[in-house]
Amino acid sequence: MAKRIGIENSLAVAEAVKLARAEVIAAYPITPQTHIVEELSQIVANGELEAEFIPVESEHSAMSAAIGASAAGARVYTATASQGLALMHEILFIASSLRLPIVMTVANRSLSGPISIWNDHSDVMAERDMGWIQVFGENGQEVFDLTIMAFRIAEDKRVLLPVAVNMDGFILTHMIESIEIEEQEKIDKFLPPYKPVLRLDPAHPISMGPVGVPEIYAEAKKQQEVALLESKAVIKEVFKEWAEQFGRAYNLIETNGPEQAEVVFITMGSLGETVMSALDLINVQGDKARQVRIRLWRPFPEEELLAALEGAKKVIVIDRAVSFGTSYGPVAGEIRSMLYKLKEQPEVYNFICGLGGRDVTRQEFKQMYELAEQGQYKDKYLIWGVREND
Amino acid sequence: MTREINFEKITAKNIPTESLISCGHRGCQGCGEVLAMGMVMKAAGPNTIVANATGCMEIITSPFPQTAWKTPWIHVAFENAAAVASGIEAALKILKKKGQIKDKPNVIAFAGDGGTADIGLQALSGALERGHNFLYVCLDNEAYMNTGIQRSSSTPFGASTTTSPPGKKSKGQCTWKKNVAMIAAAHDIPYVATASPAYHLDLMNKVRKALAVEGPAYIQIYSPCPTGWKSKPEQSIEIARLAVQTGVFPLFEVEYGKFKLTQKTKELKPVEQYLKLQKRFRHLQEEDIAYIQDKVKANFEKLQKLCEL
Numbered sequence: 001m002a003k004r005i006g007i008e009n010s011l012a013v014a015e016a017v018k019l020a021r022a023e024v025i026a027a028y029p030i031t032p033q034t035h036i037v038e039e040l041s042q043i044v045a046n047g048e049l050e051a052e053f054i055p056v057e058s059e060h061s062a063m064s065a066a067i068g069a070s071a072a073g074a075r076v077y078t079a080t081a082s083q084g085l086a087l088m089h090e091i092l093f094i095a096s097s098l099r100l101p102i103v104m105t106v107a108n109r110s111l112s113g114p115i116s117i118w119n120d121h122s123d124v125m126a127e128r129d130m131g132w133i134q135v136f137g138e139n140g141q142e143v144f145d146l147t148i149m150a151f152r153i154a155e156d157k158r159v160l161l162p163v164a165v166n167m168d169g170f171i172l173t174h175m176i177e178s179i180e181i182e183e184q185e186k187i188d189k190f191l192p193p194y195k196p197v198l199r200l201d202p203a204h205p206i207s208m209g210p211v212g213v214p215e216i217y218a219e220a221k222k223q224q225e226v227a228l229l230e231s232k233a234v235i236k237e238v239f240k241e242w243a244e245q246f247g248r249a250y251n252l253i254e255t256n257g258p259e260q261a262e263v264v265f266i267t268m269g270s271l272g273e274t275v276m277s278a279l280d281l282i283n284v285q286g287d288k289a290r291q292v293r294i295r296l297w298r299p300f301p302e303e304e305l306l307a308a309l310e311g312a313k314k315v316i317v318i319d320r321a322v323s324f325g326t327s328y329g330p331v332a333g334e335i336r337s338m339l340y341k342l343k344e345q346p347e348v349y350n351f352i353c354g355l356g357g358r359d360v361t362r363q364e365f366k367q368m369y370e371l372a373e374q375g376q377y378k379d380k381y382l383i384w385g386v387r388e389n390d
Numbered sequence: 391m392t393r394e395i396n397f398e399k400i401t402a403k404n405i406p407t408e409s410l411i412s413c414g415h416r417g418c419q420g421c422g423e424v425l426a427m428g429m430v431m432k433a434a435g436p437n438t439i440v441a442n443a444t445g446c447m448e449i450i451t452s453p454f455p456q457t458a459w460k461t462p463w464i465h466v467a468f469e470n471a472a473a474v475a476s477g478i479e480a481a482l483k484i485l486k487k488k489g490q491i492k493d494k495p496n497v498i499a500f501a502g503d504g505g506t507a508d509i510g511l512q513a514l515s516g517a518l519e520r521g522h523n524f525l526y527v528c529l530d531n532e533a534y535m536n537t538g539i540q541r542s543s544s545t546p547f548g549a550s551t552t553t554s555p556p557g558k559k560s561k562g563q564c565t566w567k568k569n570v571a572m573i574a575a576a577h578d579i580p581y582v583a584t585a586s587p588a589y590h591l592d593l594m595n596k597v598r599k600a601l602a603v604e605g606p607a608y609i610q611i612y613s614p615c616p617t618g619w620k621s622k623p624e625q626s627i628e629i630a631r632l633a634v635q636t637g638v639f640p641l642f643e644v645e646y647g648k649f650k651l652t653q654k655t656k657e658l659k660p661v662e663q664y665l666k667l668q669k670r671f672r673h674l675q676e677e678d679i680a681y682i683q684d685k686v687k688a689n690f691e692k693l694q695k696l697c698e699l
């Protein structure tokens with residue numbers, strides 16, 4: 001039987017990695033990821049998981065070792081955040097181009113400077129073109145579930161791509177929640193042992209990571225792009241199977257609120273739950289606003305988003321990172337470019353908020369709604385909550 | 391206390407003949423690096439997985455859809471060969487433990503001097519310190535050759551490179567060569583050695599020893615580069631031999647902490663004989679050569695003392 005327990009979300013992630021029977025874990029500590037890898041090293045030390053824990057000397061080496069281990073045929077996990085993810089930058093792109101099914105938790109944290117350990121999405125946004133499948137969890141249960149599903153998706157022979165599971169630093173990583181921890185036996189059925197298509201094997205020598213001359217580089221990139229786009233169908237399949245097996249349903253995007261509401265919030269990550277509660281305040285006066293929560297960030301679920309935004313007059317996009325020197329935050333930029341395909345385009349309001357761990361309350365979301373209703377900041381972005389002259 | 395390393399010795403009679411790096415690669419004439427790498431692979435044999443850093447060797451052996459590699463090979467980036475090898479080794483270890491593979495192949499990381507002494511030093515140190523059972527081979531051609539002969543911290547004093555050019559205010563490389571073999575030895579790993587393709591049996595037996603020990607091993611191989619050193623391709627081996635005989639690149643090994651000189655020549659030849667075959671040193675004045683001579687001699691004596699311990 002699955003057991004429901006009160007557990008810190010980071011420990012639940014470690015539990016998920018254990019249940020997934022990861023074979024090599026290469027990690028370097030960084031707040032707020034530390035609890036995950038500390039717990040995993042304890043699990044391995046206790047002999048509860050048959051795995052090699054490589055306490056690497058940097059995140060650059062964490063991702064490099066992850067690549068080596070995955071290429072040698074092991075199921076591989078790592079976790080990082082912020083500066084650590086940035087230090088991995090170079091190698092992240094190689095992991096996806098080598099088509100290695102590595103799973104990584106990103107405990108989202110702001111980037112220096114100024115140095116800040118608190119939550120926003122500037123780390124992952126700087127890596128959004130890394131060619132990985134990227135999903136966001138909104139609470140501990142989601143992150144637990146997504147972590148196990150991530151291995152299944154990554155290792156599917158139609159996909160063979162690394163997956164990053166994003167969870168908001170502190171707000172999720174350090175929260176104690178009530179989580180349904182699934183049984184090993186059921187997880188084993190859902191996620192059979194990893195059988196690599198190709199691996200570094202002296203009986204069948206292959207060369208991995210050769211020089212890409214101009215005659216083949218574009219083809220290699222095209223293949224990678226096609227694989228990422230086509231992973232969407234597999235992700236849906238895996239979500240469906242998970243729902244059947246474990247009773248918790250996931251979609252590429254989640255929607256809630258009154259269908260006829262013409263104002264739509266778009267969020268990614270844990271602020272989705274704050275907006276959910278803000279809708280209760282906003283909708284006291286009628287069916288004013290609804291909400292779309294992006295779960296799958298890459299590949300971008302354009303079709304699903306366009307369908308969900310049908311009938312919307314105003315779209316309020318919540319960003320958690322600044323895309324310096326452009327006209328929107330990273331999520332809003334993509335939403336707007338997507339909306340260009342519609343004949344009747346809703347207005348876009350972009351609030352970049354919660355930078356460096358600044359709290360955003362449901363009251364504040366209500367204010368954003370009111371600004372949008374008044375048409376203020378139409379087709380513009382605002383860095384929310386900046387204190388002036390105090 | 392000395393511990394014996396048990397290994398299958400290579401002699402002129404039983405020298406492995408199977409080339410694991412095929413001919414037709416794109417190396418320059420007289421390339422000492424690919425020659426040495428081929429020797430390492432012959433000694434290691436086909437049951438070997440290679441992690442190769444970015445650099446000349448990766449470039450000349452792997453232009454897709456061709457490959458010169460007959461053993462499994464992976465290239466990831468420039469500075470991380472040791473980390474990639476760590477991951478491979480860890481994976482093999484657990485896969486064997488779980489019964490998913492029968493035996494554990496050798497794991498060898500190859501990197502140039504730049505990929506070792508400079509940008510890859512941290513990853514190397516980490517992998518050595520963690521005790522992975524693998525061999526790291528630094529193919530030392532004393533500069534960043536792949537990108538056009540820029541200096542590295544392994545470039546010898548006085549050498550002209552494209553970023554340590556001699557000029558009115560410069561004698562070329564103004565620093566002494568970093569001694570990465572000693573840095574590796576400071577990690578207290580089971581086996582460290584220097585080697586030279588001019589002494590192929592010595593080189594291959596060092597590889598055998600390195601693979602025989604349990605834990606990390608490091609071998610630094612002197613690798614003449616006619617293109618970068620402005621030397622004659624047909625003189626690569628002669629230059630490599632002189633580097634040893636003059637004490638510029640002494641051959642030694644460190645077995646479980648015990649230093650041992652592995653070259654016959656103890657009476658050093660003058661460094662000038664070595665320097666004059668390479669145009670990278672042609673701008674040097676008599677006093678520069680004297681300076682190099684003194685320092686080479688002093689370093690050699692220091693090494694001899696270490697070997698007496």
Ligand SMILES: Cc1ncc(C[n+]2csc(CCOP(=O)(O)OP(=O)(O)O)c2C)c(N)n1
Nearest residue numbers: 444445446468502503504505533534535536
């Ligand atoms: C992070 C990074 N910086 C710089 C480079 C460019 N680069 C590629 S190979 C190389 C030099 C390699 O020198 P070395 O390691 O000595 O190997 P060699 O080519 O001499 O065999 C450089 C600087 C790179 N590929 N990656």
Ligand SMILES: [Mg+2]
Nearest residue numbers: 502503533535
């Ligand atoms: Mg070099």
